[in-house]
Structures are given as structure tokens and as C-alpha cells.
Amino acid sequence: xxxxxxxxxxxxxxxxxxxxxxxxxxxxxxxxxxxxxxxxxxxxxxxxxxxxxxxxxxxxxxxxxxxxxxxxxxxxxxxxxxxxxxxxxxxxxxxxxxxxxxxxxxxxxxxxxxxxxxxxxxxxxxxxxxxxxxxxxxxxxxxxxxxxxxxxxxxxxxxxxxxxxxxxxxxxxxxxxxxxxxxxxxxxxxxxxxxxxxxxxxxxxxxxxxxxxxxxxxxxxxxxxxxxxxxxxxxxxxxxxxxxxxxxxxxxxxxxxxxxxxxxxxxxxxxxxxxxxxxxxxxxxxxxxxxxxxxxxxxxxxxxxxx
Amino acid sequence: xxxxxxxxxxxxxxxxxxxxxxxxxxxxxxxxxxxxxxxxxxxxxxxxxxxxxxxxxxxxxxxxxxxxxxxxxxxxxxxxxxxxxxxxxxxxxxxxxxxxxxxxxxxxxxxxxxxxxxxxxxxxxxxxxxxxxxxxxxxxxxxxxxxxxxxxxxxxxxxxxxxxxxxxxxxxxxxxxxxxxxxxxxxxxxxxxxxxxxxxxxxxxxxxxxxxxxxxxxxxxxxxxxxxxxxxxxxxxxxxxxxxxxxxxxxxxxxxxxxxxxxxxxxxxxxxxxxxxxxxxxxxxxxxxxxxxxxxxxxxxxxxxxxxxxxxxxxxxxxxxxxxxxxxxxxxxxxxxxxxxxxxxxxxxxxxxxxxxxxxxxxxxxxxxxxxxxxxxxxxxxxxxxxxxxxxxxxxxxxxxxxxxxxxxxxx
Numbered sequence: 001x002x003x004x005x006x007x008x009x010x011x012x013x014x015x016x017x018x019x020x021x022x023x024x025x026x027x028x029x030x031x032x033x034x035x036x037x038x039x040x041x042x043x044x045x046x047x048x049x050x051x052x053x054x055x056x057x058x059x060x061x062x063x064x065x066x067x068x069x070x071x072x073x074x075x076x077x078x079x080x081x082x083x084x085x086x087x088x089x090x091x092x093x094x095x096x097x098x099x100x101x102x103x104x105x106x107x108x109x110x111x112x113x114x115x116x117x118x119x120x121x122x123x124x125x126x127x128x129x130x131x132x133x134x135x136x137x138x139x140x141x142x143x144x145x146x147x148x149x150x151x152x153x154x155x156x157x158x159x160x161x162x163x164x165x166x167x168x169x170x171x172x173x174x175x176x177x178x179x180x181x182x183x184x185x186x187x188x189x190x191x192x193x194x195x196x197x198x199x200x201x202x203x204x205x206x207x208x209x210x211x212x213x214x215x216x217x218x219x220x221x222x223x224x225x226x227x228x229x230x231x232x233x234x235x236x237x238x239x240x241x242x243x244x245x246x247x248x249x250x251x252x253x254x255x256x257x258x259x260x261x262x263x264x265x266x267x268x269x270x271x272x273x274x275x276x277x278x279x280x281x282x283x284x285x286x287x288x289x290x291x292x293x294x295x296x297x298x299x300x301x302x303x304x305x306x307x
Numbered sequence: 308x309x310x311x312x313x314x315x316x317x318x319x320x321x322x323x324x325x326x327x328x329x330x331x332x333x334x335x336x337x338x339x340x341x342x343x344x345x346x347x348x349x350x351x352x353x354x355x356x357x358x359x360x361x362x363x364x365x366x367x368x369x370x371x372x373x374x375x376x377x378x379x380x381x382x383x384x385x386x387x388x389x390x391x392x393x394x395x396x397x398x399x400x401x402x403x404x405x406x407x408x409x410x411x412x413x414x415x416x417x418x419x420x421x422x423x424x425x426x427x428x429x430x431x432x433x434x435x436x437x438x439x440x441x442x443x444x445x446x447x448x449x450x451x452x453x454x455x456x457x458x459x460x461x462x463x464x465x466x467x468x469x470x471x472x473x474x475x476x477x478x479x480x481x482x483x484x485x486x487x488x489x490x491x492x493x494x495x496x497x498x499x500x501x502x503x504x505x506x507x508x509x510x511x512x513x514x515x516x517x518x519x520x521x522x523x524x525x526x527x528x529x530x531x532x533x534x535x536x537x538x539x540x541x542x543x544x545x546x547x548x549x550x551x552x553x554x555x556x557x558x559x560x561x562x563x564x565x566x567x568x569x570x571x572x573x574x575x576x577x578x579x580x581x582x583x584x585x586x587x588x589x590x591x592x593x594x595x596x597x598x599x600x601x602x603x604x605x606x607x608x609x610x611x612x613x614x615x616x617x618x619x620x621x622x623x624x625x626x627x628x629x630x631x632x633x634x635x636x637x638x639x640x641x642x643x644x645x646x647x648x649x650x651x652x653x654x655x656x657x658x659x660x661x662x663x664x665x666x667x668x669x670x671x672x673x674x675x676x677x678x679x680x681x682x683x684x685x686x687x688x689x690x691x692x693x694x695x696x697x698x699x700x701x702x703x704x705x706x707x708x709x710x711x712x713x714x715x716x717x718x719x
Contacts, residue, residue, distance in 0.1 A: 074488020075488075090505065112509075186616065280641075
């Protein structure tokens with residue numbers, strides 16, 4: 001089931017929302033342009049703001065296959081692009097030997113064929129799936145090293161991979177590429193230049209509330225409002241790692257699991273580990289601070305709740 | 308050689324001028340040897356001197372090798388070929404016989420320091436130390452270099468500083484290389500290279516072939532330098548900036564931040580190859596030269612804004628500071644702890660350590676010392692070299708510098 005590409009920014013917004021992703025207009029514009037211009041989308045932002053999710057939602061919404069490449073240090077072509085199936089090749093050689101067929105040229109051209117090729121994500125992404133190009137998600141590109149980035153330049157420019165034994169493999173239709181980075185180091189300008197750059201920020205209170213209501217339907221309306229108001233206040237504080245949307249959702253789920261209908265300082269203190277992941281940050285939320293934040297969040301939720 | 312040398316001297320004024328121009332460039336630090344002088348003459352002969360631009364381009368194409376030499380060449384060219392009075396003066400200056408006779412006049416335009424030095428060599432007593440060509444010749448400057456190495460940056464004359472600058476430019480930091488998750492073909496490797504082996508098998512018609520091997524590559528870790536530029540560090544800061552410029556351009560993955568009362572990332576500015584251009588940009592970018600120090604606040608800012616971006620891949624941190632904090636160590640210890648925990652190795656370079664009776668008295672120093680892995684002096688060339696030596700020696704376990712420091716004190 002494949003959906004045609006959306007025709008304008010509003011259509012992108014609607015399509016994403018239909019698949020439970022509430023994007024702001026800037027992000028929707030970037031996505032629209034990336035689809036329209038056939039350029040990779042480069043998403044940078046804090047952890048847990050929904051960078052990876054956008055690729056998943058796009059694949060789902062457009063009915064494409066999602067090919068995910070999780071980056072790590074030392075990622076090489078053998079695990080990112082292709083590898084030869086060595087055991088099978090070895091057996092093939094032994095078989096040829098047993099049958100007495102040891103024509104050297106034939107053997108070499110025989111074992112380096114597509115039959116023995118293991119396709120890794122990038123090569124998979126160059127192939128059509130059900131007649132459509134897949135969505136290629138290159139996740140956390142900042143975790144790899146510069147040599148892989150340099151390799152990626154060729155792939156992103158030509159949508160082509162060169163295998164010495166087989167020759168160049170070129171995509172009939174370029175995949176939809178989404179690259180994410182947590183900014184643990186700066187990605188080289190040459191990569192960014194080829195992409196549409198978008199900084200994914202924390203959501204506004206209104207958008208976050210919509211996300212919580214959609215993703216944690218079990219949460220009481222008032223609790224959701226309080227949770228969002230509280231998290232938004234935490235983000236305004238001077239924390240080492242501000243909670244992302246993923247943490248807000250975790251926390252809301254935790255509170256639902258504890259059957260809470262409203263926030264209270266004690267529950268907050270007990271469940272803070274779902275929101276904050278650094279001991280210093282948790283230490284900064286003293287009982288007094290927690291009490292004050294809860295009071296403010298409740299007041300705000302109340303104000304919004306009674307229009 | 309002798310034929311070309313005679314040819315060289317047979318040329319009249321132009322040839323002489325080009326020769327002197329080349330010597331000026333050489334004195335200013337460009338590697339212009341006799342071969343290049345001859346090439347320059349040939350180039351000028353070929354292009355002619357009718358068009359100033361052509362003439363300039365001809366000289367430039369022959370005499371410079373790298374982009375960063377272009378600025379210096381341009382300045383020297385403008386000075387040399389536009390101002391005849393300056394040429395005469397300089398010719399007098401450069402001819403050994405009239406050496407020292409010429410009064411030192413002020414040039415009309417402010418000269419870049421290197422050019423000014425090249426055009427007017429020092430006239431004072433220590434001329435022997437600086438040979439008439441400022442380029443350092445190992446045979447002639449061996450002993451002065453020895454002297455310079457142990458001399459404090461603070462007590463150096465301008466001439467000595469210039470020489471130290473040249474030496475620093477050649478200083479290299481041998482960071483110990485770390486194994487990375489990439490491999491390369493190697494005869495005595497640790498992993499079997501299946502691909503290469505199979506290819507060999509295929510072409511050996513299925514006969515037994517020796518295994519091909521691969522081993523892990525190694526590369527130096529990223530280096531992050533945090534340098535204090537407050538009032539108490541002012542005198543060292545200039546020399547240290549030359550040092551920072553040298554190590555920033557020596558390899559990739561070096562990041563440099565300056566701090567006094569606020570933190571400034573100057574990596575991009577230092578990437579300029581020409582040291583004068585780089586330092587000009589740095590001084591334009593930094594607003595808190597020689598002011599107070601708020602080490603704690605600056606480290607906090609570093610930890611919050613930069614550490615996750617710069618310290619990700621096992622970075623080594625070089626902290627250059629005297630540890631005299633006007634905030635009196637407020638929150639300093641916690642920030643140091645975080646910094647130490649998020650990097651591979653934390654090395655503190657402190658110019659105060661040159662004093663024999665240095666004691667870790669000030670609150671700032673006491674707060675920082677427990678978290679550093681190495682604690683080293685940095686007040687002269689010798690100490691900069693020591694830093695290089697410490698980098699070269701690998702340490703499997705983090706040893707706390709405070710321990711070394713206390714043990715050393717007790718032993719003394």
C-alpha cells in the first residue's frame with residue numbers, strides 16, 4: 001500500500017498527524033522540501049525529540065519500506081553496504097574442486113556474483129521494494145567516524161555504490177533519506193551541504209499536550225496537562241539534560257501505571273527517574289523545588305482546564 | 308651552479324632586486340632557497356616586467372608553496388616593489404658590510420611583525436645570537452636555543468620571543484594512538500581477512516593458500532584545549548597561543564577554547580594557517596583578555612554547552628590555567644569532577660608550578676587538583692617539551708596527579 005507524495009506543506013502536516021506525529025510547520029516544510037527536491041533530510045537536536053520517529057512515520061505514512069542504518073564508531077562498508085558470504089563462497093570453491101572443475105577464471109567470476117552478496121542497509125536502500133524506493137534512516141551519524149562520512153558523500157551524491165568485483169550499482173529511484181545526529185560532534189560541512197538541515201527543538205506546550213493525549217490515551221486529561229506543564233518548566237531550568245518528548249511520554253505512562261490522576265510532590269520525587277537521567281539534575285529538584293513546580297503546574301493545568 | 312650563479316650576478320638591477328626580495332621573504336620565514344631564486348629570475352624573464360600584475364603573479368607562482376604563505380607574500384610584495392626608499396634601506400640593511408650602520412627609521416605603514424623583523428634585523432649586542440638571517444640554522448643557534456629553552460616566557464626579550472615562536476611552530480604533541488574499530492591489511496594481523504583470502508583461493512584454483520590478515524588501525528584521540536587568558540596568565544597567554552596554533556594545525560580533531568570570565572571557542576580562527584592572521588582573528592573574537600577569572604563558571608559552561616559535542620570520542624583535555632580563581636572555587640570542584648569523568652585524560656598545565664616552593668594553597672587549585680591525571684609546569688619551552696613527553700608515555704590506569712605531586716613534595 002503506497003501513498004503518493006503529499007502535494008503541499010499542509011498535506012504533509014495532515015499526513016504526519018494521521019500517523020500520530022505532531023510536527024510543527026517548520027519541520028513539515030523541511031519534510032515537504034526533502035520529498036519534493038529529492039534531498040536527504042538532516043535532523044539535529046537533543047536526544048528524545050522525535051528525530052528517528054519522523055523517518056519511521058514517513059515510511060509508514062508513505063507505505064515504503066524502512067531501511068535503518070544505526071551508526072557506531074568504526075562502522076565500515078562490510079556492515080553498512082555489503083559483504084560477501086564467505087562460508088558459501090568457500091563451499092563453492094570446495095565443490096568445484098571436488099567436481100574437478102578448476103577453471104580459474106570461471107571460478108573467480110562464479111563466486112563473486114550477486115548470489116554470494118549479502119546486502120546491508122545502504123545497498124538495500126538503493127533497491128526498489130514493491131516498485132518504490134524505500135526510506136533510508138541513517139541514525140545517529142555523529143557516532144561514526146569521519147571516514148564513513150566521506151564514504152556517505154558518494155552515496156548521497158550519486159545514489160550509487162561501487163563493488164569492485166561487480167561494478168557500480170545505481171538506484172533506479174533515489175531513496176528518501178533521513179539522517180539524524182545528536183550533535184556529540186559536528187558533522188562535516190560537506191555532508192550538511194547536500195542535505196536540508198533542520199534543528200528539531202523541544203515542542204511547545206500545546207503540541208506536547210497533543211502528543212501526550214495521542215500517545216498515552218490512558219492518562220487523565222488533567223494529569224496530561226499537569227505533566228506537560230511540569231516538563232515545560234523543567235526545560236526552562238538550568239539542567240544538564242532537559243527531558244525530551246520521549247521522557248515526557250515515559251513519565252506519563254509511569255504515572256498512569258501508578259494510577260495517579262494528578263501530580264503531587266511525593267509522586268514526582270519517586271518517579272523523577274523517568275524524566276531526568278543525571279544525578280545532578282535529580283539532585284537539583286529538591287522537595288521545595290518539586291513542591292513549587294507541582295503547584296505551578298497544577299495552577300496552569302487548572303487555568304487551561306476551565307476556559 | 309657556478310654558471311647559474313654568474314648568470315645571476317650578471318643581471319643588473321632587476322636581478323639584484325629579485326634576489327633581495329627573495330632574501331626578504333626568506334628572512335620573513337618563507338622557505339626560499341637558491342633554486343627558487345633562479346626559478347624566480349627565469350619566471351620574470353619569461354613573463355616580462357611590463358605588466359605589474361603579471362610580474363607579481365610570476366613571482367608568486369614560483370616563490371610560494373602553500374595558501375597560508377600568500378598573505379605574507381602579498382604584504383612583502385607591496386612593500387618591496389612600491390616603496391623605493393624602503394628598498395634602498397633594506398638593501399643597505401641586508402648587505403653584511405653596512406650592517407649596523409643604518410639608523411632605524413619608522414616605516415610609513417605598520418609592518419607585520421615578521422616583515423618588520425625581516426627588513427630591519429636587531430642592532431643590539433645579542434646580534435650574534437640571531438644570525439643575520441633569522442631562519443634558524445641548527446649549527447649556529449644551538450647554544451642560544453639551549454638557553455632559550457629553560458628561560459621563562461615572562462622574562463624574554465622580543466627577539467627571544469620571536470625565536471621561541473619559531474621553535475614552538477615546530478613542536479609536535481605525540482598523542483598516544485588508540486586502537487579504533489577499523490582494520491587494515493597487515494602481515495602480522497590479528498583477524499583473518501576473509502575477502503582477500505577467498506580472492507587468493509579463487510585464483511589459486513582451489514589450492515591451499517596462506518591466510519591473509521588484518522589488524523586494527525590506530526589513531527590519536529581528539530584533543531580539547533581549555534586555556535586561561537585572565538590577567539594573571541597574560542604574559543604566558545601570548546606564547547601559549549602560538550603553541551595552540553601550532554598544535555591545532557598539526558592534526559585534525561583539535562578544539563581550542565579560551566576562558567577568562569567567559570568561554571570562547573576559537574578553533575575555527577586557529578585553523579587559519581598563517582599564525583598572524585589566526586591570532587588577529589582570535590583577538591577580535593575574544594572580549595575578556597587579561598580580565599578576571601571565573602574558572603568554575605567557565606567550566607560549567609563548557610560542561611553544559613560543549614562537553615557532549617567535543618568529548619565524545621575519548622578526548623584528552625588540556626587545561627592551561629594558573630588556577631587562581633576570582634570566584635574562589637565556587638562550584639569548581641563539582642565541575643572539575645564532571646570534566647574529569649567525561650574525558651579520557653585530564654592534563655593540567657600550570658605556569659605557577661615553576662616555583663620550587665609552589666604549594667597547592669589557593670582554594671581554586673585545591674579544588675581542581677584531585678581530579679587531574681597529570682599536573683605539569685608550562686612556563687618555558689622545556690616544559691612544553693615535557694608536555695609532549697607525557698603525551699607520548701601511555702598510561703593504562705588513571706593516576707591522580709595530586710598523589711604524584713604530594714609524593715614528589717615529600718621526597719623533596
